Amino acid sequence: MDEKQKVIVKWLENEVKGKKWNIYFESYEYKNLTIYGAGDLGKYLIWALHNTDISVNCVIDHRADEKRKFESYDVYTLDEFLESSIETDAIVVTTLDAYEDVLTTVTRNRTDLPVMFLRDMIYEL
Amino acid sequence: MIEMVRKKKGSNDLLLHDKKQSGELYQWKEKYKREYLPEYYNISKHQPLYKIFKHICQNMNIHICREERFVYFLDYIYLLDEVRGHQFGNLTPDYVSFIESGLDGLKITSGDSEYISNYNDTINSIEILINRIIKALKNSQTSNREKKIQWFEGMKTSGALHFEEAIQRILFVNQIIWQTDHRLVGLGAVDDYLGKFYENDVKIGYLNEDQAENILKDFLSSLHDYYWLKSNMLMGDTGQIIVLGRSDDNGEYLYNKLTLMIIRIIRELALPDPKALLRLNKNTPDEVFDAAIDCMASGVGSPLLSNDEAVIPRLLEFGIPKEDALHYTVSACWEPLIGGKSVSLNNMTTLNFMRPLENLFKRDKLSKIDSFDKLLARYEFYLEKNLRAVKRVIDGAIFQYDTVMSVFTKGCMEKDASQGGAEYFNAGITSVALGNVVDSLFNIKKYVFEEREYSLLDIKKMLILDFAEAGKLLEELRARKKKYGLDDEESIELTRTIMNMVSKYTTDYRTPYGGRLKFGLSAPTYIDAAVGSNASFDGRKAGEPYLVHISNDSAASYTQVLNFSAALDYCENRFNGNVVDLMTNPSFMADNKEKFKNLLVGAVNQGFFQLQANVVSSGILIDAMEHPENHSGLIVRVWGFSAYFSDLPDSYKKVLIERALKNEGKIVA
Numbered sequence: 001m002d003e004k005q006k007v008i009v010k011w012l013e014n015e016v017k018g019k020k021w022n023i024y025f026e027s028y029e030y031k032n033l034t035i036y037g038a039g040d041l042g043k044y045l046i047w048a049l050h051n052t053d054i055s056v057n058c059v060i061d062h063r064a065d066e067k068r069k070f071e072s073y074d075v076y077t078l079d080e081f082l083e084s085s086i087e088t089d090a091i092v093v094t095t096l097d098a099y100e101d102v103l104t105t106v107t108r109n110r111t112d113l114p115v116m117f118l119r120d121m122i123y124e125l
Numbered sequence: 126m127i128e129m130v131r132k133k134k135g136s137n138d139l140l141l142h143d144k145k146q147s148g149e150l151y152q153w154k155e156k157y158k159r160e161y162l163p164e165y166y167n168i169s170k171h172q173p174l175y176k177i178f179k180h181i182c183q184n185m186n187i188h189i190c191r192e193e194r195f196v197y198f199l200d201y202i203y204l205l206d207e208v209r210g211h212q213f214g215n216l217t218p219d220y221v222s223f224i225e226s227g228l229d230g231l232k233i234t235s236g237d238s239e240y241i242s243n244y245n246d247t248i249n250s251i252e253i254l255i256n257r258i259i260k261a262l263k264n265s266q267t268s269n270r271e272k273k274i275q276w277f278e279g280m281k282t283s284g285a286l287h288f289e290e291a292i293q294r295i296l297f298v299n300q301i302i303w304q305t306d307h308r309l310v311g312l313g314a315v316d317d318y319l320g321k322f323y324e325n326d327v328k329i330g331y332l333n334e335d336q337a338e339n340i341l342k343d344f345l346s347s348l349h350d351y352y353w354l355k356s357n358m359l360m361g362d363t364g365q366i367i368v369l370g371r372s373d374d375n376g377e378y379l380y381n382k383l384t385l386m387i388i389r390i391i392r393e394l395a396l397p398d399p400k401a402l403l404r405l406n407k408n409t410p411d412e413v414f415d416a417a418i419d420c421m422a423s424g425v426g427s428p429l430l431s432n433d434e435a436v437i438p439r440l441l442e443f444g445i446p447k448e449d450a451l452h453y454t455v456s457a458c459w460e461p462l463i464g465g466k467s468v469s470l471n472n473m474t475t476l477n478f479m480r481p482l483e484n485l486f487k488r489d490k491l492s493k494i495d496s497f498d499k500l501l502a503r504y505e506f507y508l509e510k511n512l513r514a515v516k517r518v519i520d521g522a523i524f525q526y527d528t529v530m531s532v533f534t535k536g537c538m539e540k541d542a543s544q545g546g547a548e549y550f551n552a553g554i555t556s557v558a559l560g561n562v563v564d565s566l567f568n569i570k571k572y573v574f575e576e577r578e579y580s581l582l583d584i585k586k587m588l589i590l591d592f593a594e595a596g597k598l599l600e601e602l603r604a605r606k607k608k609y610g611l612d613d614e615e616s617i618e619l620t621r622t623i624m625n626m627v628s629k630y631t632t633d634y635r636t637p638y639g640g641r642l643k644f645g646l647s648a649p650t651y652i653d654a655a656v657g658s659n660a661s662f663d664g665r666k667a668g669e670p671y672l673v674h675i676s677n678d679s680a681a682s683y684t685q686v687l688n689f690s691a692a693l694d695y696c697e698n699r700f701n702g703n704v705v706d707l708m709t710n711p712s713f714m715a716d717n718k719e720k721f722k723n724l725l726v727g728a729v730n731q732g733f734f735q736l737q738a739n740v741v742s743s744g745i746l747i748d749a750m751e752h753p754e755n756h757s758g759l760i761v762r763v764w765g766f767s768a769y770f771s772d773l774p775d776s777y778k779k780v781l782i783e784r785a786l787k788n789e790g791k792i793v794a
Contacts, residue, residue, distance in 0.1 A: 027506075028488070090488065103487060107589040111582045114488045123514035 003096050003119070007041065010122045019125035021045065022052035030089035030114075034081065036060045036102055037095035038070040041118060045094055046071045057088055062098075078102060082109045090114035092121075154202060162202070169207050175243045175250070175528045177205055178305060182254040185304070187261040194289075194343040196258060196273060197296045199303055199351050206306040210525035213542060214357075215364060215456040215472050217311030217464030218302050218533035221318050224294045225284045228252055233538055240528075240541055247528040251301065255280055288322040288332055292344045298533060299348070305529045308357045309364025309457035312348070312399060313464040316369050316383040317452070323383055334382065341383070342390050349398040357457075358649070359777070361768025364457030365399035368464070370413060372433040372451060378408040385416050391427050392420040397760050397767040402455055403428035404436075405729050414722045421738050422714040425760050426767030429459060429704070429737040432729050435691075436461055439700035443641070445549075456553075458765025459647060459702035459735050463549050466535040468542045469640065471553030471701055474518045475650045478623065479558040479671065481507035482565060483659050486588055491581040497574045500566070500581075505626050512630045519552045519636055545638035552636050553701040555648035556627075558655075560609035560672035563619050564663035567608050588660045591667040602664030604793050610677025612688035621694055628697040645701030646693075647674040647735075649764035652776050670780050674706040678787035683707055683724055691731035703734035704765065708781075708788040714740050737762050743785035746770065750778050 001009065025033065031054060035042045038061035046056055059070045064077045076084065082105070091106060091113065093099045099117045106115050158166040168180050181203045188198035222230060232248055233241045259277045262270055276285075276293045285291040295312065302310045326332035332340075348365055355363040369387060370380045384403075391401050403417050417428055440450035440461060454464035460471035484507045485500075494500050524543035531537035531546060540546030572579045592599040608616040624646075631642045648654070651671040660667045680686050690705045714721065728736070739762045749756035749770050759770040763777055770778065786792045 089490075104589060107586055111586050112490070112492055114490060116488050120484075120514075121510075123517055124510040125513070 004041070007096070007119055007122055011044065014122065014125050020052075021048045021125070022054045024121065024125050025049075025054050028090070031055065032057055032087065032089045034058055034060060034086070034088040034091045035073075036078070036091050036093040036098065038063065038067060038075055039095060041094040041096075043071055045092065045118065046073070058086060060091065078105055082106065088113070090116050092116045092118055094118045150201075151206070154204070157202060165203070169205075173243075174205065174207065174209060174305075174526060175247050177207060178247060178529055179250040179253070181205055181304065182250040182257070185254075187257055189258075189261050189265040189267050191265070191267050193347070194268070194340065195293050195296050195347050196262070196277075197300055197347045197350065199300060199354060201354060204304060204306055205529075208525070210543065211470075211522040212307065212525050213468055213470070213527055213530045214308035215311075215460075215462075215470060216307065216309075216468060216530070216534075217313045217454050217456075217462060218298055218530070219465030219535050220295050220298050220313055220533075221465060222535065223280075223298050223533070224291045224318065227280050227283050227285075228255070229282045230284075231532055236539065238539075240539070240544075243528050244531055244537070244541075247532050251532070252281055254301075255297075285322065288319060288326045288337060289340050291319055291322045292340060296344070296347055301529065302533065303351070303355060307530065309362070310355075311364055311454060311456065311462070311464060312367045313454050314368045314371065314452065316367075316381055316387060317371060317379070320381045320383055323381070334386075337383075338386055338390065341386055342394065345387070345390055345394060345399055346396075349394075349396045352396075352398050355398075359763065359768060359774070360772035361397045361766050362457070362649075362764065363398055363400075363766065366429075366455060366457065367399050367401045368404065368454040369401055369428065370404045370409065372404070372406045372408075372437060374447065374451065376406060376408065378406050378410065378413070380410075380413055384413065388416040388420050388428065391425060392423045395423065395425055395758065395760065397426070397769055400426070400767050401428035402431055402459070404431050404433050405725070406433040407730055409729070411722070414725060415718075418714075418718050418721055418725075422711065422718065422740055424711060424740045426737070426739065426762035429735060429765060430725070431455070431459070431461075431735045432733055434729055435695060435732045435734045436700065439695050442696060443643070443698065443700070449548075455702070458649065459704050459737075460553050460555075460643075460645060461700060461702070465533075466547060467549035467551075468530065468534055468547040469549050469551040469553060470522075471643070472555055472649075473522065473552050474515055474554050475648050475654055476511065476515055476554050476556040476627070476644060477558055477650075477654045478508075478556060478562045479655075479658060479661060481511050482562050482661070483588075484510070486581075486585045486659075491585060494581055497566075497570045500569065500574075501622070504562075504566070504623075508623075508626055509630050512627065515554055516631075516634055516642070519554075519642065545640075549640075550636070550638050551640040551643060553643045553645070555650070555702065556644055556646055557648040557650050558661075558671040559620065559623060559646055560607070560676070561661050561663050561665055562623065563609040563616060564605075564607050565661045566619060567615070568602060568605065568662045568664075584662055588662065591660045599664060599666070602662065605664065607663065607677055607679055609672065610675060610686045610689050611680055612685045612692070617689060617692045620689075624694065624699055628699060632697050641698065643698045643701040645699065645703050647702045647704040647706075647765070652780065670776070673780065673784065674704045676706040676708075676784075678708060678784050679793070683709075683721075684727075687724065687728040687733045687736070688731065690733040690736075691728060693734075695734055700734070702765070705733060705736045706762075707736065707738040708784045709738055709740050710742050710785075710789060711740050712742070737765065739781065739785070741781075741785065743782055743789055743791060746778070746782045746785055750775075750782065 059073045059075045060081050064075045103115045185200040185203035262274050276290045369384045437450050449463045453461045456462045456471040526543050531542045534547045536548035537546035587595045634642045655671050749759050753771045761770045
């Protein structure tokens with residue numbers, strides 16, 4: 001199984017066991033999230049948070065220039081996001097190969113902003 | 126080609142050895158099976174394991190050496206390495222039942238179930254192999270042919286009568302367990318269960334001490350055969366541990382001539398395999414300490430020392446009955462195991478103590494943390510999340526239906542080992558980086574909460590950017606004395622606090638079969654787990670190895686580290702191996718054997734858990750790295766085993782060299 005398949009299998013296991021993403025984020029007291037990655041995993045996470053107390057404010061994706069809307073949310077590049085004044089509790093990186101780069105860039109520019117990685121968290125639900 | 130492969134020793138071993146080193150061996154074998162042994166290939170892909178095992182017993186090559194005292198062989202082509210679930214390994218099979226009663230004594234004679242049928246079928250397969258060996262012996266020119274034939278005939282129906290015969294049985298069980306690809310196969314308490322055979326043979330004049338010593342030499346040499354094939358993650362990682370000495374019900378120390386003989390032989394043979402673990406208690410006599418220290422001083426890496434005064438009470442607390450606790454052995458490295466009765470996998474995954482701290486910096490709102498106590502509370506929050514991931518690894522393990530392991534594990538009379546049939550089926554995890562976390566936390570406490578020189582956000586930036594703009598501080602951190610592993614109240618207290626946290630979230634956990642979870646403060650993953658890690662505030666750059674087990678190479682004396690270890694609390698479920706790892710110079714050891722003994726005697730009384738030592742100088746290690754041809758026999762201790770230095774990856778060599786240099790005060794720890 002490749003990395004993405006492993007994540008999807010674990011996600012399915014979470015679903016079957018009734019483990020909820022919103023409960024997980026509530027444990028951090030995070031209510032307002034930014035999703036990094038306008039792909040399958042980003043989409044699934046947005047769906048999982050629908051109708052919960054956790055809101056998604058926007059999406060970050062390196063292809064934002066090509067696609068400005070994703071699941072009805074505005075899409076920004078990371079640079080655009082960091083230059084904006086969008087308030088968020090944390091960025092959740094759903095892209096499997098981007099976490100370290102995103103973390104480094106965010107830390108350089110907005111050190112106080114938490115950056116979470118879906119691949120790691122999916123085992124912690 | 127097949128004859129080449131099946132030759133036990135010689136140049137063809139080198140061919141396979143090279144293939145193993147380059148990672149091509151499995152693919153090569155599968156191709157060979159498909160092309161030359163299609164029936165076996167089809168069976169191995171489509172039949173249950175007990176049927177594959179039967180085919181193996183019917184067809185594997187029987188190799189009888191003309192000169193060797195014992196019959197002991199593996200056939201790599203017929204290695205049962207089909208994976209149908211999580212494999213059992215890191216275990217010690219039940220040698221004793223087979224020695225005492227032969228195959229007949231292992232059969233299940235009542236009950237009627239598919240499992241019982243498969244189990245007994247497995248025993249029938251073993252009998253087929255025995256009969257084939259007898260036939261091969263009859264056709265051979267091997268030394269002591271009639272005696273060997275008698276040994277194998279006897280295996281089918283009755284107990285062994287003599288010392289040498291009992292050893293042949295150990296080797297036979299051992300080769301079956303290896304042949305069926307159970308990795309890391311322990312030998313158990315060899316001195317204990319062979320002692321009565323030895324004493325009886327000597328008493329009736331069947332054997333004298335010299336003969337026994339020669340027999341043991343051949344036994345241990347046989348176990349070293351196939352060293353390269355048996356090695357698991359690293360060359361030398363074979364798990365072939367012989368456990369020596371023990372405590373009785375009254376705290377007296379039990380040992381015999383075999384205990385001392387085996388330690389002496391390991392020293393004389395100077396081979397990485399097999400390894401020895403010596404149990405100690407308050408009443409261990411001087412001659413045992415002396416033998417152990419001589420062996421350690423020779424540089425073979427054995428024995429690892431295990432303190433019954435610390436281990437047995439923890440096993441009893443955990444609920445292991447006294448009779449079994451008194452007879453504990455260990456898994457491949459150091460994890461206490463009730464050998465022969467247990468399929469507890471004691472190394473299911475690693476808890477990386479640094480991950481929660483990394484996650485804290487990455488995921489948390491650091492501005493909300495305004496005290497060291499709050500920081501610790503947040504560390505606990507992330508540790509709990511990490512432990513959830515650990516438990517899910519264990520929950521997800523579906524074990525391979527394994528009637529071979531069941532035959533050689535006590536208690537599997539109704540259910541297979543994979544279904545919770547054994548007497549013990551707990552789970553264990555190892556852990557890494559606690560020392561790095563403790564020292565990081567102390568530094569954060571100083572710089573952020575006491576001296577207020579930096580904020581947590583400053584530190585986050587430094588760690589994520591790998592000290593890119595903080596080279597001076599990095600040097601300062603590296604130069605600071607490490608507190609983990611020192612006899613320091615604050616260091617001990619913080620370490621205990623974090624250990625308590627782990628127990629808090631794991632003692633009530635149960636595996637899918639109802640087993641419990643244990644952890645310990647040693648792990649083989651101090652290099653691998655650090656790959657991809659961020660820098661840490663103990664002065665470690667991104668990706669650099671974590672601390673090795675319980676160690677502190679800058680400690681002014683070994684007493685410091687041993688006192689630290691003795692002051693930790695291994696209660697509840699914290700006993701899955703807690704090894705103090707020392708580096709020491711051969712000349713220091715040679716000049717201070719008596720002092721070292723006194724140190725150990727004191728440490729046993731104080732309650733250290735376990736200890737191993739590398740007795741080698743930085744000069745030798747550096748020269749061996751540069752000129753391996755001059756040091757082909759150099760043995761070092763890594764993880765929990767002995768290995769040839771030349772067989773290790775450079776990353777391990779570098780860690781050893783750096784530690785030796787620190788120990789000798791040639792670089793700052």
